[in-house]
Amino acid sequence: MFMENKTIASKTITQDEILLASLKLFSEKGYFNTSLTDIKDAVNIKTTSGIYQHFKNKQAIAEELFDNILDSLSISIDDIRRRNRKASEQLREIVDLLFKLTDEAPEVIQFLLVVNKKEILPESKLLLETVPFNKIRRVIQNGIKDGEIRSIDSLLAYNYFFGIINHTLSLVLSGAFSKPADSYQSHAWQAAWGSISKK
Amino acid sequence: MFMENKTIASKTITQDEILLASLKLFSEKGYFNTSLTDIKDAVNIKTTSGIYQHFKNKQAIAEELFDNILDSLSISIDDIRRRNRKASEQLREIVDLLFKLTDEAPEVIQFLLVVNKKEILPESKLLLETVPFNKIRRVIQNGIKDGEIRSIDSLLAYNYFFGIINHTLSLVLSGAFSKPADSYQSHAWQAAWGSISKK
DNA sequence: GTCTATACGCCGATAGAC
DNA sequence: GTCTATCGGCGTATAGAC
Numbered sequence: 080m081f082m083e084n085k086t087i088a089s090k091t092i093t094q095d096e097i098l099l100a101s102l103k104l105f106s107e108k109g110y111f112n113t114s115l116t117d118i119k120d121a122v123n124i125k126t127t128s129g130i131y132q133h134f135k136n137k138q139a140i141a142e143e144l145f146d147n148i149l150d151s152l153s154i155s156i157d158d159i160r161r162r163n164r165k166a167s168e169q170l171r172e173i174v175d176l177l178f179k180l181t182d183e184a185p186e187v188i189q190f191l192l193v194v195n196k197k198e199i200l201p202e203s204k205l206l207l208e209t210v211p212f213n214k215i216r217r218v219i220q221n222g223i224k225d226g227e228i229r230s231i232d233s234l235l236a237y238n239y240f241f242g243i244i245n246h247t248l249s250l251v252l253s254g255a256f257s258k259p260a261d262s263y264q265s266h267a268w269q270a271a272w273g274s275i276s277k278k
Numbered sequence: 279m280f281m282e283n284k285t286i287a288s289k290t291i292t293q294d295e296i297l298l299a300s301l302k303l304f305s306e307k308g309y310f311n312t313s314l315t316d317i318k319d320a321v322n323i324k325t326t327s328g329i330y331q332h333f334k335n336k337q338a339i340a341e342e343l344f345d346n347i348l349d350s351l352s353i354s355i356d357d358i359r360r361r362n363r364k365a366s367e368q369l370r371e372i373v374d375l376l377f378k379l380t381d382e383a384p385e386v387i388q389f390l391l392v393v394n395k396k397e398i399l400p401e402s403k404l405l406l407e408t409v410p411f412n413k414i415r416r417v418i419q420n421g422i423k424d425g426e427i428r429s430i431d432s433l434l435a436y437n438y439f440f441g442i443i444n445h446t447l448s449l450v451l452s453g454a455f456s457k458p459a460d461s462y463q464s465h466a467w468q469a470a471w472g473s474i475s476k477k
Numbered sequence: 478g479t480c481t482a483t484a485c486g487c488c489g490a491t492a493g494a495c
Numbered sequence: 496g497t498c499t500a501t502c503g504g505c506g507t508a509t510a511g512a513c
Binding site: 114115116127128131136137 | 505506507508509510
Binding site: 290291323324325327328331332 | 496497498499500
């Protein structure tokens with residue numbers, strides 16, 4: 080899940096290797112500061128030609144990355160919703176996932192939160208309009224219906240809650256917060272949940 | 279202030295015209311999707327050569343933009359601190375400024391919040407480390423000292439407060455919030471202040 | 478599926494006349 | 496300060512042999 084590294088013996092380059100290397104480079108240097116030459120070097124082939132065996136062009140790599148990450152996220156959210164009934168519990172686990180990923184796979188969260196999707200893929204949807212984020216909004220809507228979350232527009236609640244969560248993760252990723260994400264989680268949760276919970 | 283448009287009669291291109299046009303383009307399409315040719319067209323000169331009369335290179339334009347915006351912001355914050363004693367009042371006015379700018383000069387806030395400074399100028403400081411943001415942190419520190427804001431790390435308080443404020447502005451700028459920033463201000467303020475205020 | 482070779486467009490940037 | 500002209504190079508992308 081979330082594009083784990085597979086150590087492979089063979090020399091042939093797989094699509095996943097390209098994706099993994101690109102994700103790392105894109106999140107470190109940014110999409111536009113990463114050339115196909117950089118990617119080619121990272122996957123250890125001699126020319127950029129090999130990349131075109133797997134992807135139409137550079138954009139297609141980024142597109143596939145977004146798709147994969149959003150799919151993984153969507154599946155995780157489904158799982159979380161299945162295992163928990165209350166919106167507070169579901170949000171708690173989503174937050175847990177995001178903080179865990181920030182420590183264990185920072186490239187994924189960096190790519191998701193810091194990289195500007197619209198700048199790379201101008202024709203694509205806003206993140207907010209993608210499947211996993213719609214699912215999160217539904218969690219919040221249920222929380223409002225059940226009286227756990229105060230009666231405000233669900234997008235507004237999303238905004239306050241993930242404003243705090245995402246900003247916290249961004250500061251960890253930028254190095255402004257020096258400790259692992261993990262150590263900021265419980266306080267960030269309290270602040271975020273406090274901003275939308277009833278009473 | 280904040281790079282207001284000056285309608286000039288003469289045909290000679292000024293530095294400010296280049297800055298203004300670049301700011302608009304950078305915030306609309308992103309820095310890397312904007313070529314010097316785009317800028318040249320926007321300021322209505324025939325070749326890109328003219329740009330080099332005023333700026334060493336493309337990066338220098340972005341650098342100057344950041345400097346100017348941060349300077350303006352810094353001056354405004356000084357003014358706000360002079361006119362108000364309490365941290366809550368000072369933050370209130372800073373929020374007021376940011377929301378007003380989002381409606382009246384969205385390019386400025388887009389450039390500040392959405393454009394990734396580190397991707398354009400990898401050697402530059404984090405936004406958080408610049409003068410105006412240090413001043414904001416000092417406002418928060420004073421609020422903690424005076425008992426207005428709860429006793430937490432000032433960076434943490436900054437994080438919660440501006441997590442909500444910035445996320446709100448981002449959603450307005452992205453179009454996810456369809457009304458002007460103005461209409462979200464008072465609720466965003468309440469949520470943000472509520473996340474750090476004592477009691 | 479990986480290589481060699483190559484094309485080529487775009488973009489950033491410079492020199493120098495006016 | 497604006498223009499013409501021009502450059503070098505990088506980065507993307509393709510054709511075709513192995």
